[in-house]
Amino acid sequence: MSGRFGFLGRRVLQLIPVALGITILVFFLLHLVPGDPARQILGQHYTPKAAAEIHHKLGLDQPLWEQYKIFMDRLVHGDLGDSVYYNQSARSLIAERLPATMFLIAYAGVLAALISIPIGIIAALRRGGVFDQATRIGTLITFAMPPFWFGIILLLVFALKLQLFPVSGYGSGLTDHLWHLFLPALTIALAFSTILTRTLRASMLSTLRMDFVDTARIKGISRTTVLMRHVVRNAIVAIVVVFGINLAFLIGSTVLVENVFSIPGLGQLLVDSVSSRDYPVVQGTTLVLAFLVVVVNLVTDVVHAALDPRVTYE
Amino acid sequence: MTDSAAAPVLEVEDLRTYIATDAGVVRAVDGVSFTVGEREILGLVGESGCGKSVTCRTIAGLMPSPPARSTGRVRLAGYGERNLLDLSAPDLQRLRGEHLSMVFQDPMSALNPVMRVGAQVEEAVGAHEKLTGKARRTRAIELMERVGIPVPERRMRDYPHQFSGGMRQRVLIAMAIAGRPRLLLADEPTTALDVLIQDQILSLLLELQRDFGMSMILVSHDLGVIGEMCDRVAVMYAGEIVELADTATLLGGPCHPYTISLLRSLPDVNSQSRYLRSIGGAPPALVNLPDGCRFAPRCPLALDECREWETELLDAGDGEHTARCWRHEDTRREDAWPEQSYESA
């Protein structure tokens, strides 16, 4: 068991430079603003006094290194700065919006697994057959399909025309969330399941060729047992890895879909803050979403290690 | 030596397995016939890609279809006149483990990497016997002990990557004998192992074969191993059997030029030379086979006729020794062989 804890410890240690890197990148984002950020924020309300106030608030009146120190010092105290648009700290804005986004990501992840696992398995087992060909054409289309467009089509058909689902919002309470977020989650899940289905199919095909599958078959156990216990069990490992790698894609789609379905999540906050030039909130949201990717990646690594004993072994 | 003609455990007749590939149809096994008697060990020997493994896998029903397809007859004692190639999936499931089992070449990849070794052995134990969890576990430990795995109770909980190659092969053997099969197919069981471990595994197989009264097909490209283990030997080349005889006859008086070349390519223990003699050229691609004898392009004795038509397996002495060469009488004369022809690499 010590091997597993050692593995987890190593993985957490590896996160430190990544997390530091993320803060540096996010910090420098503000310096991409052409000219004076205060002028961009204030627009026609620009006065030298107001500008100096904003410089001070954003720490721009300090040398670069000092600015980063202040940025980091605030960050470890959970301070992401104040919104220049709302009369609120970026942190409380983000905290309000985070649950909807996390719920949507988890929901979409589960739906994507429910869609892609059976399809990937059947396509591989009936390789070259009608179902396999249909899957290939289907994934070809979903891969090229912009998630925001597909969301709009689902909205049009299932919410507006058939009125089976609400048009927008997040609802309150678990079942209400599940109902409100079904179409958005399905939109993301379908886009995400493209890569999962293809990976699972390929991984099934390569697992089916492995010697241990023949070993299992020669034992005289049923075909279903061979498939579930040996083939699928091994093929699933690949999809966990791919899930982790493509998590960033999942979160990217969330940003889009939140804006289609007016879900009060981080994605909507991010896009709204771009138009209001609310730089601290843009930085804060970016940072939180990046950390979210890192944390969920860690979780997928732990799941991977739990599914495949070789991972923790040296 | 047992009389294989009396009551063969396995009878293979004109077996063909062809595989569709992008490069064309590969004739991996092309008209192979042989029998394996009660308690007999038959060796299948030949270069890699000659169809030895495919023969075994076809008998065990392991060739994927598509892309592979087989014809011919495979009969197993206890299955009457039924052709194993026509068995339904449930029948095939009953056949495997209980009547016939197989040990594979590479123990590294033949065990499920994400499943505990004990669970894999227990699965083999439980395949044909309804046992309680505890009884199954006890049987699994007994089996692991039987194949020489030290402290099996503890090793049950380990994963395959925690086992050495030799230990993994022992686990595979334990699983193969779990259902006490009448026929064991051993597909190059020692090729992937260290030389010292090879001998241990071979003696284990021999011991189990005697104790359990199993019949066995041992696939190998190593004539030394074949000579130690087998009662009879079939030499395969390019999907066909080119010579078949009892071990002593085949090693002592081979008459197919391919067998003779194979034997001459063995390292001579008494010779000081560090170089091995090898057969020139490469075996034909099984997609576009040459007309005539398949060995003719590499055969030092080949005549024009050899390239035009291919002979059947011919009687080469007392009915039990057959060879697929119409010059099988000439081949034994040293002066028929051109000087050093088979030595160039």
Added chain:
Amino acid sequence: MSAVLGPSGTLLESLERRSRTSRIGRGRITLAVGILILGTMIAVSLAAPLITSYKPDAIDPLHPLLHPLSPGHPLGTDSFGRDIFSRILYGGRIDLLIAFGATSVTAVVGTVIGLTSGYAGGWVDTVIMRIVDLFFAFPFFVLVIAIVAMLGPSIFNMFVAIWLTSWISYARITRGHTLGAKRQEYTLAARALGYTNRRVVLRHILPNVVSYVIIFAMVDAVGNIVLGSSLGFLGLGAQPPSPEWGVMISDGQNYLLTAWWLSTFPGIAIILVGVGFSLIGDGLADILRPGD
């Protein structure tokens, strides 16, 4: 082949049809279909003035929200009475420019960086790969939005954001295959012969790596077209009244219930271009790397 008789003949016959369609053959068909779809989309975008007499931004206040298949407006008109068909044709110029402009620059830059990293090794490699790892930790789309947010929403800044972030995939792919090629015998031989680094990289490593880059570039182009239209949709890329497809879908969102065609057709155009690129990528993969 010897005379086809008996059991061997039947077997051969039953299997030969299956092996006749080889992977390379299938790849050629896939590639041809892909080129046909993408080529058509490129051709009609470039030839837009010859195909339609409407300007993409010509407002017709008398004929707003005309249904598809209306006389003169095969795909209908939008709320300003602009012809959807013309807007899609002209919009294709923008979206195809995004696909080619974003992909080609990042492919070249990323490949050069990856080759350098893999071939040079040592600290150069370490530094470049740490940067690549860092970018990979980010949700790519969020990073692009954040950069656009800081630079200011416009189509040019969108290109800048993609250029800044997308090279990493190419760098990683190229580096991996460069390391592989470096160990190959022909490279060792070339180095032993005393060829210059530049010559070894250009003559011996690049040709081996380039097929992977091209195949990935086709997938990346699909991603870029979806990305570009997504930013247009969010108001962070091309700006209205541009007929960029994402902008068109966004415009139509307000009329979903009354005029479904506004958002639907530009989406289908995106899918067509994306499928074209994907098929070309799949076909090339079958032809260039049949062994993989």
